[in-house]
Amino acid sequence: MPTKSTTAFRLISGISAATLATSVAMPALSQEDWPSDPVSIIVSFPPGGASDLVARLLAAELGEALDAQFVVENRPGAGGTVAATALMEAAPDGHTLMLSNLTPFDVAPTLFPDTPYDPIEDFTHVSYIGGVYLGLFAAPSLEVETFEGLMELVRANPGSVDYGTSGVGSWGHIVSETFKSLTGTDMVHIPYQGSGPMRQDLRADVVDLTFDAVPQNLPLVEEGVAVPLVVMAPERLETLPDTPTMVEAGHDLVAENWLGISAPAGLDPAIAETLDETLADVMAEPEVSAQFDEWGIVRREMTGEEFSAYVAEQFDVWAERIAASGAQ
Amino acid sequence: MGLIENLLIGFETAASAQNLAYCFVGVFLGTFIGVLPGVGPLAAVAMLLPVSFYLPPETALVMLAGVYYGAEYGGSIAAILLNIPGTPSASVSCIDGYPMARAGRAGVALTLTAVASLFGGLFGVVVIVALAPRLAEFALLFGPWEYFAVMVLGLIAASIVSSSGALRGVMMVCLGILLGTVGLDITSGVVRYSGGTQELRDGVGLVVVAMGVFGIAEVMASARTNRPSYAGENVGLRKLLPGRADWGRFTGPAVRGSLVGSFVGTLPGTGQTVASFLGYALEKRVSRRPEDFGTGVVEGLVVPESANNAAAQTAFIPTLTLGIPGSTTMALMLGALMVHGIDPGPRMLSQHPELFWGLVVSFVFGNLFLLILNIPLIGLWVRVLRVPHHFLYPAVVLLICVGVYSIANSMFDVWLALAFGFLGYILRLWRYEPAPMLIGFVLGPMMEEYFRRAMLLSRGDATSFLERPGSATLLVAALALLLWSAVPRGTWSRLLTRGFAPKR
Numbered sequence: 001m002p003t004k005s006t007t008a009f010r011l012i013s014g015i016s017a018a019t020l021a022t023s024v025a026m027p028a029l030s031q032e033d034w035p036s037d038p039v040s041i042i043v044s045f046p047p048g049g050a051s052d053l054v055a056r057l058l059a060a061e062l063g064e065a066l067d068a069q070f071v072v073e074n075r076p077g078a079g080g081t082v083a084a085t086a087l088m089e090a091a092p093d094g095h096t097l098m099l100s101n102l103t104p105f106d107v108a109p110t111l112f113p114d115t116p117y118d119p120i121e122d123f124t125h126v127s128y129i130g131g132v133y134l135g136l137f138a139a140p141s142l143e144v145e146t147f148e149g150l151m152e153l154v155r156a157n158p159g160s161v162d163y164g165t166s167g168v169g170s171w172g173h174i175v176s177e178t179f180k181s182l183t184g185t186d187m188v189h190i191p192y193q194g195s196g197p198m199r200q201d202l203r204a205d206v207v208d209l210t211f212d213a214v215p216q217n218l219p220l221v222e223e224g225v226a227v228p229l230v231v232m233a234p235e236r237l238e239t240l241p242d243t244p245t246m247v248e249a250g251h252d253l254v255a256e257n258w259l260g261i262s263a264p265a266g267l268d269p270a271i272a273e274t275l276d277e278t279l280a281d282v283m284a285e286p287e288v289s290a291q292f293d294e295w296g297i298v299r300r301e302m303t304g305e306e307f308s309a310y311v312a313e314q315f316d317v318w319a320e321r322i323a324a325s326g327a328q
Numbered sequence: 329m330g331l332i333e334n335l336l337i338g339f340e341t342a343a344s345a346q347n348l349a350y351c352f353v354g355v356f357l358g359t360f361i362g363v364l365p366g367v368g369p370l371a372a373v374a375m376l377l378p379v380s381f382y383l384p385p386e387t388a389l390v391m392l393a394g395v396y397y398g399a400e401y402g403g404s405i406a407a408i409l410l411n412i413p414g415t416p417s418a419s420v421s422c423i424d425g426y427p428m429a430r431a432g433r434a435g436v437a438l439t440l441t442a443v444a445s446l447f448g449g450l451f452g453v454v455v456i457v458a459l460a461p462r463l464a465e466f467a468l469l470f471g472p473w474e475y476f477a478v479m480v481l482g483l484i485a486a487s488i489v490s491s492s493g494a495l496r497g498v499m500m501v502c503l504g505i506l507l508g509t510v511g512l513d514i515t516s517g518v519v520r521y522s523g524g525t526q527e528l529r530d531g532v533g534l535v536v537v538a539m540g541v542f543g544i545a546e547v548m549a550s551a552r553t554n555r556p557s558y559a560g561e562n563v564g565l566r567k568l569l570p571g572r573a574d575w576g577r578f579t580g581p582a583v584r585g586s587l588v589g590s591f592v593g594t595l596p597g598t599g600q601t602v603a604s605f606l607g608y609a610l611e612k613r614v615s616r617r618p619e620d621f622g623t624g625v626v627e628g629l630v631v632p633e634s635a636n637n638a639a640a641q642t643a644f645i646p647t648l649t650l651g652i653p654g655s656t657t658m659a660l661m662l663g664a665l666m667v668h669g670i671d672p673g674p675r676m677l678s679q680h681p682e683l684f685w686g687l688v689v690s691f692v693f694g695n696l697f698l699l700i701l702n703i704p705l706i707g708l709w710v711r712v713l714r715v716p717h718h719f720l721y722p723a724v725v726l727l728i729c730v731g732v733y734s735i736a737n738s739m740f741d742v743w744l745a746l747a748f749g750f751l752g753y754i755l756r757l758w759r760y761e762p763a764p765m766l767i768g769f770v771l772g773p774m775m776e777e778y779f780r781r782a783m784l785l786s787r788g789d790a791t792s793f794l795e796r797p798g799s800a801t802l803l804v805a806a807l808a809l810l811l812w813s814a815v816p817r818g819t820w821s822r823l824l825t826r827g828f829a830p831k832r
Contacts, residue, residue: 046656046736047374048663056378075737078529082738085526114524162785168517190784193514193777200652204468206785219651219671294669 034094035068042098044080055099061282080104088117092266100262110319124267127276128307130299133233134255135214137226141205147230158186163209166195172211175255177325182251215296338685354391355694358398362414366539366731369399373660385668390690397640411546416538417600417636424628436570442702448634449695451586452641472782477802479775485609486767497764504768515780527740540748541762547721548753577626585631589638600636605767607635
């Protein structure tokens with residue numbers, strides 16, 4: 001596979017160059033100088049996860065396209081708010097960016113009222129990258145093949161079926177509460193610490209259902225240890241073409257964990273434009289786009305302004321869900 | 329496919345010149361990184377991850393895995409020589425390893441450590457080879473009920489670890505459990521004891537606590553006592569070799585430690601720290617001289633070393649066969665595979681046999697490399713003791729700070745580690761041992777999580793713990809251990825040999 005090894009090579013060359021660089025912060029004079037110094041991309045997760053891999057790939061590709069060093073900086077903790085706080089406090093000179101996602105911007109500020117930033121006012125949301133959708137998966141032992149089958153079972157036996165989410169206040173948990181109130185069902189919530197242990201329990205038939213991101217469950221579906229019942233996407237997913245959406249089932253429930261690039265408030269619009277255009281070029285490269293497909297990240301076109309508006313709109317959507325769920 | 333065939337495939341992969349070379353690079357780097365206090369395998373694997381993208385997947389995995397288990401060898405070196413564990417799991421090796429070094433037997437202790445590590449590592453490999461396909465299913469038999477029972481067993485064992493009396497041990501375990509409650513409660517989502525800070529919302533990190541109460545506290549204590557260095561100690565070859573009496577005490581503890589380590593390693597999330605503590609505690613119970621533990625007995629060093637290295641190998645089973653990483657370091661290794669488009673999981677054994685078996689066979693090479701690498705280096709390590717403390721200890725503090733910072737790029741963690749250093753120093757002045765605290769800190773929150781999850785799943789019915797055969801067996805074992813340690817020594821054997829006849 002020549003394409004893959006090229007990607008890998010770019011990844012290594014970009015990252016190793018970046019590792020050698022020291023980050024000396026100097027204010028950028030104008031957008032023509034940008035990037036004049038190494039650019040760090042803050043990731044709100046520890047190394048090794050899906051987001052971290054996305055950031056490392058983009059860092060290598062952006063670094064090559066802009067002839068600069070892009071460094072990934074992992075700042076995990078407190079639902080991503082540690083990372084977002086660090087981004088807010090950084091200088092808006094284009095040398096500190098963040099691989100932004102749903103939780104720190106559209107969920108945590110409502111969930112934790114003491115979050116020290118405003119998710120819209122304190123940031124420049126530069127580019128939308130893509131997103132993953134939430135799905136509902138059943139253990140085969142539950143002997144339910146479809147969404148309707150589940151509804152029948154749950155309505156006949158209220159409180160007997162349990163479901164896992166990746167934690168209290170996680171997007172899966174919030175959506176599960178909305179799901180229960182929309183469908184008028186009663187199921188028992190089992191919170192986990194992250195989705196890894198939850199998938200282990202689904203595999204081991206300990207828990208009946210999981211609300212979990214779709215891509216990580218595809219291997220389990222293929223193996224026959226997880227049955228996809230419904231996805232919370234606007235339309236059917238290419239990776240699960242036979243699984244209906246909640247919209248089809250008559251409920252307006254879409255849950256996307258979006259990924260984007262954000263910067264501190266007050267970023268020079270010219271820098272934002274350069275960054276957005278470069279990112280679009282990078283994402284259009286066949287090997288990069290193939291890698292995103294493999295990771296199950298669904299992409300669509302969005303301008304910088306549309307992305308900014310999307311973050312704000314989603315904030316309201318999730319605030320309403322959180323208020324109704326009682327997770328606050 | 330037969331076992332022999334699998335092993336041949338593995339041998340073919342692992343014995344290629346490239347893979348052998350990267351295996352050596354991995355274990356070599358791992359040893360050195362393990363020696364440095366605070367800088368653990370996580371930092372090393374994270375740094376090497378980008379390099380691994382450039383390598384074929386099996387070579388990448390062989391190298392990263394080498395760093396991982398190589399660090400277990402190195403971690404105990406600083407524990408023995410300086411009473412500062414290089415990795416949290418080496419904390420147990422301080423208990424008997426450091427007294428050995430103080431008695432002038434540093435070389436012997438390091439040799440025994442290297443051999444015990446090799447023994448444990450190879451034992452873990454044998455367990456993988458014999459049971460790998462079925463061990464994955466075994467891990468799936470463990471629901472929250474069984475995990476809870478293992479944690480109970482571990483906590484009871486932990487309070488026995490203390491050599492300064494059971495009461496002090498239990499107190500320290502409880503303090504550890506309390507520290508473990510800091511942060512977001514998994515079941516209710518309530519933030520506990522964070523003082524309203526964002527940094528404490530996820531609780532306190534294991535490395536932060538371990539490096540504080542063991543590392544920083546040791547530096548502070550040595551500054552106060554200004555103890556003489558070991559200058560002038562003869563480090564000739566004869567001093568390195570354990571005597572016949574030492575070897576006589578080697579085999580039994582090594583086998584028991586390896587058994588405990590292999591078992592604990594297969595449970596995702598428990599890892600080497602639990603393995604070494606549990607092994608030590610159990611050994612202390614079966615020993616004929618438990619009162620000598622903590623004074624520098626061979627068993628007290630051999631058991632945790634064989635246990636943590638066995639666990640380091642078997643920890644790959646859940647990671648590769650279930651795709652569930654037991655630790656952040658393991659998650660990084662999964663990341664290395666995912667970049668190459670390989671999904672770890674039950675199908676990996678059939679789809680990529682050369683990868684799985686190649687890795688397993690590379691463990692054998694890696695462990696042998698480690699022994700070859702470590703024995704000649706022992707003389708060098710012992711010389712570290714001759715470095716004047718006013719040079720050595722500032723360097724140690726610096727390394728700890730760098731290591732703690734690198735975990736989450738957080739300055740707050742560095743200050744926290746220093747605060748734990750003060751706590752550890754005060755505890756030491758009052759003769760409270762930090763080891764049981766560390767195990768309470770690790771196991772307490774896990775025990776709570778599994779207990780509450782089990783109760784949720786069984787809708788509040790506590791008898792479910794006794795209805796499931798796995799958890800019932802483990803809980804009975806825990807009760808037996810508790811009774812065994814509560815009743816004075818000799819009572820049981822007296823009862824067995826003489827019945828209830830009154831003493832003459």
